[in-house]
Amino acid sequence: MAPTEKYREIFGIMEVNVQTFLSQVSIPEADTGGGNESTGFDAGKFWTTLCTIADKLGFEANKATVMWINSPLPKPEDMHAVCGAFEIACVALLNTYHTLPSSEGATLKSFLTDGIKVVFESAVKFASCLLQSVGQTYASPDNHPLVSHCGIVMRACESLKTMPRTNGGAVAAKLLAHANIIKDALRELEEAKNSDSFMEDFECEENWSDSDFIIMSPLLGMIKTSGALTKKTMDTVKKCDKLDKLKIDAIPNLFAKIPELVDDLALSLYPPLDWNVSKTEAWKLKDRMEEVITQLGEILGPDHKTWLDFMEKAVKHNTATVQGILIQHGMAQLQLGEEKEKGETVKEVEEKGEGATKNGVSS
Numbered sequence: 001m002a003p004t005e006k007y008r009e010i011f012g013i014m015e016v017n018v019q020t021f022l023s024q025v026s027i028p029e030a031d032t033g034g035g036n037e038s039t040g041f042d043a044g045k046f047w048t049t050l051c052t053i054a055d056k057l058g059f060e061a062n063k064a065t066v067m068w069i070n071s072p073l074p075k076p077e078d079m080h081a082v083c084g085a086f087e088i089a090c091v092a093l094l095n096t097y098h099t100l101p102s103s104e105g106a107t108l109k110s111f112l113t114d115g116i117k118v119v120f121e122s123a124v125k126f127a128s129c130l131l132q133s134v135g136q137t138y139a140s141p142d143n144h145p146l147v148s149h150c151g152i153v154m155r156a157c158e159s160l161k162t163m164p165r166t167n168g169g170a171v172a173a174k175l176l177a178h179a180n181i182i183k184d185a186l187r188e189l190e191e192a193k194n195s196d197s198f199m200e201d202f203e204c205e206e207n208w209s210d211s212d213f214i215i216m217s218p219l220l221g222m223i224k225t226s227g228a229l230t231k232k233t234m235d236t237v238k239k240c241d242k243l244d245k246l247k248i249d250a251i252p253n254l255f256a257k258i259p260e261l262v263d264d265l266a267l268s269l270y271p272p273l274d275w276n277v278s279k280t281e282a283w284k285l286k287d288r289m290e291e292v293i294t295q296l297g298e299i300l301g302p303d304h305k306t307w308l309d310f311m312e313k314a315v316k317h318n319t320a321t322v323q324g325i326l327i328q329h330g331m332a333q334l335q336l337g338e339e340k341e342k343g344e345t346v347k348e349v350e351e352k353g354e355g356a357t358k359n360g361v362s363s
Helices: 003-024 043-069 076-097 106-132 145-160 167-194 196-201 210-239 247-255 258-268 275-300 302-328 336-341 346-359
Strands: none
Touching: 003 076, 003 106, 043 076, 043 106, 043 145, 076 106, 106 145, 106 167, 106 247, 167 210, 167 247, 167 258, 210 247, 210 258, 210 275, 210 302, 247 275, 258 275, 275 302
């Protein structure tokens, strides 16, 4: 068999094998021999082993790349050996991944699963590039497409070393993504509110009226409260080792709708501002935050009641302020029973409405 055909055979088998490894990432835990319980599981050893294998896989990818892109081409048997070492590292990484028990937390397992899939997806493309480059010539080693694919494999391996290593850390990482969306929505609104040029860049012909700024203040306060709630929960699950690592798996789903609701409210605040639409969107966010706070109380326990109560009061304060402003402008009626349930008197609601009117954009 000519060397070219031998290379094609070696790389073709490698591509099929790595594709098989990728498909095996999704094998159910019960079918891998890994247990659901973490009895005897050594987290420190697990992550040390995983990182060592990730380094090994990146090393083998780099070694194969250096051998293949430089002249003269390696002997087929030498290339077979280095490709075999790459596959062995893939097998080791797959096997180690499957030893992480689900009892360590579903969110952590999900994070690792995503990271492992990225590694194997990049490894498949690496093997495919090897196969497709057989018989091809390139201006220089740096122009070889395998260089880019090798870099992708190495970065994917490196990312495994920096991912969260506890379920609390994984939950916090998901919440951070939500918090950043909320932060961006708030930042853009604040920039638009304080800069005429910002609105001109978006070719917005209308601007806010003076009365719009009155109701925007508590509505922005509601968005800020959602961000504070998200960040405080993130810090809590990240720092508190006493929390049930399985119970906190429910937290990311609790917060999943909040960024979308924040975006909807934020969009409703751009001119022309329809107060009724903004109120509708604000009440959706309010209802969701109240649900989240209630369920967080059950998940986190009584030790965290103080700050959860504070968040609940912040939500009610912003809600009452918005309602008070609407009442002052004849756009809502005071619901006595409802306000009493919230601990607000008629006088307090009216005073908040008057205060917001006098203070304008103050928050």
